[in-house]
Structure formats: structure tokens, C-alpha cells
Amino acid sequence: xxVKLKLLFRCPNISILRKGVSKLRICCLKGRLLPDSVLQSGxxxxxxxxEIVRKCLKKSNIRCLRLRGMAESIIKEHYAHLRAxxxxxxxxxxxxxFFAYGFWxxxxxxxxxxxxxxxxxxSYVSDMDRNxxxxxxxxxxxxxxxxxxxxxxxxxxxxxxxxxxxxSKYSDYSDFRRFVQKHPVxxxxxxxxxxxxxxxVVDTGNIGMELRDxxxxxxxxxxYQLEExxxxxxxxxxxxxxxxxxxxxxxxxxxxxxxxxFTFLKAGRRGAFVDNGGKGGILVGIDEKTGILxxxxxxxxxxxxxxxxxxxxxxxxxxxxDWEGCLNLCKEITPMVKGVxxxxxDLAHTDGGWVIVEGNLFxxxxxxxxxxxxxxxxxxxxxMEDMELIYNxx
Numbered sequence: 120x121x122v123k124l125k126l127l128f129r130c131p132n133i134s135i136l137r138k139g140v141s142k143l144r145i146c147c148l149k150g151r152l153l154p155d156s157v158l159q160s161g162x163x164x165x166x167x168x169x170e171i172v173r174k175c176l177k178k179s180n181i182r183c184l185r186l187r188g189m190a191e192s193i194i195k196e197h198y199a200h201l202r203a204x205x206x207x208x209x210x211x212x213x214x215x216x217f218f219a220y221g222f223w224x225x226x227x228x229x230x231x232x233x234x235x236x237x238x239x240x241x242s243y244v245s246d247m248d249r250n251x252x253x254x255x256x257x258x259x260x261x262x263x264x265x266x267x268x269x270x271x272x273x274x275x276x277x278x279x280x281x282x283x284x285x286x287s288k289y290s291d292y293s294d295f296r297r298f299v300q301k302h303p304v305x306x307x308x309x310x311x312x313x314x315x316x317x318x319x320v321v322d323t324g325n326i327g328m329e330l331r332d333x334x335x336x337x338x339x340x341x342x343y344q345l346e347e348x349x350x351x352x353x354x355x356x357x358x359x360x361x362x363x364x365x366x367x368x369x370x371x372x373x374x375x376x377x378x379x380x381f382t383f384l385k386a387g388r389r390g391a392f393v394d395n396g397g398k399g400g401i402l403v404g405i406d407e408k409t410g411i412l413x414x415x416x417x418x419x420x421x422x423x424x425x426x427x428x429x430x431x432x433x434x435x436x437x438x439x440x441d442w443e444g445c446l447n448l449c450k451e452i453t454p455m456v457k458g459v460x461x462x463x464x465d466l467a468h469t470d471g472g473w474v475i476v477e478g479n480l481f482x483x484x485x486x487x488x489x490x491x492x493x494x495x496x497x498x499x500x501x502x503m504e505d506m507e508l509i510y511n512x513x
Contacts, residue, residue: 141509145254148247151182151221158219162237165208172214186217190224197228197421209233216240221247229419229489242494244484252499253481255508256371258458265462265480268310268344278452280474281347285310286337295334298345299323306346307337313479315395320348349476352468354440359430362387362394365465365476366405366445367486370453372460373505377450380502381487381495382407384439385465386416389429396486401427403434404490410442414490440468448473460506 153161153171161168176183190213198209216222216232222245227233230243244252264270269285276283284291284298299305303324309317326333337343355364369381384403387394394400396419404414412434416424426433439445445466452475453462463482466473488495 138509141254141259145251148251148254151218152247153219159237161215161219168215169211172211172218175218176214186214186224190214193224193228221245225419226485228421229485230494239494242496243488244494244496244499248496248499249484250481252503253461255511256461256503256506257480258509259480261456261458262480264456265459265478266311268308268477269342270310271475271478272344272346274456275452275475275478278448278475279346280469280471281349283344283346285342285344286334287342289335289338291338292331292334295345296330299330302345302347304348306348308344308346310342310344314483315393315398315400318393320392321345349467349474350469352440352470354438355468357430358384358386358427358432358437359388359391359394361389362391362400363467363476364394365467366439367482368445368449368464368466369482369484369487370449370462370464371502371506372454373502374507375505377453378502378505379446379449380407380498381484383486383490384412385486386427402486402490404487405439410439410445412437412439414492417489419485419489441472445473458509460509 153175157171161171176187190210193213194206194209198206201209212233213224213227216227217224220240220243222230222232222240222243226243226246232240232243264274269287272279272283272285282298282302284294286295304320304322307317307319307321312318323330323333328336349363351363358364364384364386367383367385368379370377370379382405384405385394385396386401386403388399388401391399396402399418399420401416401418401424403412403416405411406413414435416427416434418424424434445468448466449464452464454460459480461482463479465476465479467476468474484495484499
């Protein structure tokens with residue numbers, strides 16, 4: 120987690136102080152982007168763009184090092200067919216889009232920004248845009264519970280509809296024994312990670328060590344949440360049986376109630392347990408009014424699918440179950456944390472209805488834009504205009 124974000128979570132519960140700290144953080148984020156005049160000069164002249172990038176990269180801070188490493192990896196994987204001089208141009212354009220608009224190199228690849236004009240690039244919500252917007256919409260101090268899976272579960276336990284426990288100290292062993300006796304196969308999650316990282320299905324009959332030794336190993340390595348496995352409904356399992364296939368519902372508390380635009384399906388691949396796009400999962404757009412899939416599927420490796428390559432199910436026209444129930448759940452749970460007005464919910468459907476998988480305070484906005492094959496900043500800003508923001512930039 121960003122060190123400055125950690126400091127925000129520790130900010131005293133004083134409204135004017137929190138708004139001031141949020142304002143400072145937002146201004147710092149906006150200050151990382153190039154001035155519009157520099158952006159325009161770089162977009163207008165290739166040589167000028169190269170000069171700007173070289174100057175920015177001289178800073179050699181953590182962000183620049185991460186940018187360079189990610190760009191080089193993506194170019195090697197997806198642009199290897201280009202000549203060396205063409206790859207150099209792609210790198211410069213990737214880096215320019217990072218410094219000018221706030222796009223990371225993976226977003227550059229997902230959105231095919233190399234083929235986009237400056238105006239088209241501005242139509243997309245970049246990672247920097249996303250962070251700035253969520254800082255405006257959410258009281259970060261109140262939203263700290265979403266940065267820890269255990270805290271989210273404790274607050275919303277009723278809506279998870281399954282057992283869970285956290286291993287944080289050695290005295291948790293007796294609770295751990297009772298949990299695994301009831302659930303010998305369970306899901307293990309690092310409480311502080313996202314994007315499907317650190318998630319594993321554990322079968323205690325095949326851990327290769329004594330139960331106490333396994334517990335001690337977990338306790339030494341990190342803090343984990345253990346959860347009863349979700350048994351998804353037949354409609355969702357039909358997409359891919361090995362993974363829990365979920366819906367990402369981006370929910371916003373507006374002046375006219377909770378709205379749930381920008382929804383999409385995450386369907387896993389054969390043999391995989393997680394459905395995240397970064398783990399090979401397929402993302403598919405959903406008609407927010409009907410719950411019917413309305414796009415082809417896309418993954419984060421540049422592949423597009425009219426049908427699920429493993430189950431053979433055609434995506435377009437496939438109906439998500441009990442869509443009204445899904446929307447009603449979002450409308451019920453989204454306003455529950457005071458000061459938090461935008462949450463990305465991952466929901467799974469079971470025979471008993473929709474349940475929470477997790478909530479995301481800084482929900483990624485890649486899914487709606489790669490499935491829709493267009494930038495959605497206009498729609499995103501329209502939702503924000505109907506919200507009582509924590510801090511308004513205008």
C-alpha cells in the first residue's frame with residue numbers, strides 16, 4: 120500500500136482535517152501529470168515527446184522504475200514483432216501516456232492507446248483518474264475497512280453467508296482447528312492483497328504436514344483470512360466450473376440513491392480457481408438494466424472471445440441470474456459505511472442468492488473500458504456530478 124495512503128488512514132476523525140489531507144493528496148496526484156501545454160506539445164511532435172519522456176525518466180524514483188520495468192515486460196510480450204526502432208517509439212509513447220495522462224503500460228496495451236489521438240486518450244479513465252476520483256468520492260479513513268479482507272468480513276458478515284476466520288496470532292489455533300474440522304477444504308486469502316493475488320484453495324487432507332505445523336507456518340508468514348468455499352449456482356458454474364465466477368458491480372451513492380453502472384462479469388478458465396482478468400479470467404460487459412451479457416469476452420492478454428473457450432457458452436445474450444436481487448443487494452450494502460460513496464463489489468451467486476466475495480475501495484476501471492472497447496470518462500464524470508463529494512475539485 121502507498122505510504123502516503125497509510126498516513127491518510129491514520130488521520131484523526133476531524134472532518135475539516137480529513138478534507139484537508141484528502142485535498143493535499145489529490146493535489147499531489149494531479150501534480151504528477153504534465154501541464155496541458157507540455158502534453159499538447161508532446162502529442163504534436165514526436166521528437167518533443169521523446170525529450171519530455173527522457174527528462175521525466177531522469178527522476179529515477181520508484182514510480183519511474185516500476186514504469187520502465189512494466190513497459191519493457193509488455194513490449195517483450197506483446198510488441199516483440201516490431202523492429203527495434205518501432206519498439207523504442209512504443210516505449211516512449213507508453214512512458215508519455217504515463218506522465219501525461221496517468222496510464223500505466225498495461226492500460227496502454229489494453230486500450231490500444233498507440234492507435235488513439237490525444238482526444239481519444241482523454242476519453243478514457245486512467246489509473247491516475249481513478250485514484251483522484253475515488254479520493255474525491257470516499258472518506259479514505261472510513262474506507263480503511265475495505266483495505267483488509269478480515270475487517271470487511273466482520274462488518275458485512277451477514278452478506279457473506281459463509282464462515283470465515285482470521286489467523287493473526289498463535290492463540291487462534293483452537294478456532295483454526297474447529298474451522299477446519301467443519302471445512303476441511305477452504306479458501307485461504309492474504310488480508311491485504313487484491314487482484315486474486317494470494318488466494319488458494321487448501322485441502323487439509325493434502326497439506327503434507329501436521330495441522331499445527333501448517334497453522335504455525337501461516338502465522339509466521341502473514342495474516343490470512345480462511346473462508347468456507349462458495350458453492351455457486353448452476354447458471355454461474357456453467358460458465359466455468361473450477362472458478363467462482365463473479366460480477367463486479369461498481370456502485371455509487373448519488374443524490375438520487377445508489378446507482379450501479381459499469382458492471383461486468385469475470386469468468387475463470389478451466390482449472391483455475393480465481394476469475395480475475397490478470398490471472399487469465401475473461402471479462403464480459405453486462406447490461407446494467409437487464410443483467411444480460413452484451414459484449415464479447417476479453418482477457419488482459421489481448422484475446423477476444425465470442426464464446427467461453429472451455430465451456431462453449433456464448434457470452435452475448437447470456438442472462439445473469441436474479442439480476443434484480445443483485446442490484447438490490449448493492450443498494451442495501453453500499454451506503455452502510457458513512458463517508459464511503461463508491462465501492463466496487465465482487466458478488467457471487469449461490470442457490471441462496473447473491474453473496475459478497477469482497478469490496479474494493481479503489482475499484483479498477485479497466486473491465487468496463489476493455490469490454491466496451493471505448494473510453495468511459497464522460498459517463499464516469501456524469502455519475503460524479505450527481506454525488507455529494509468528499510472534496511470537489513471544481
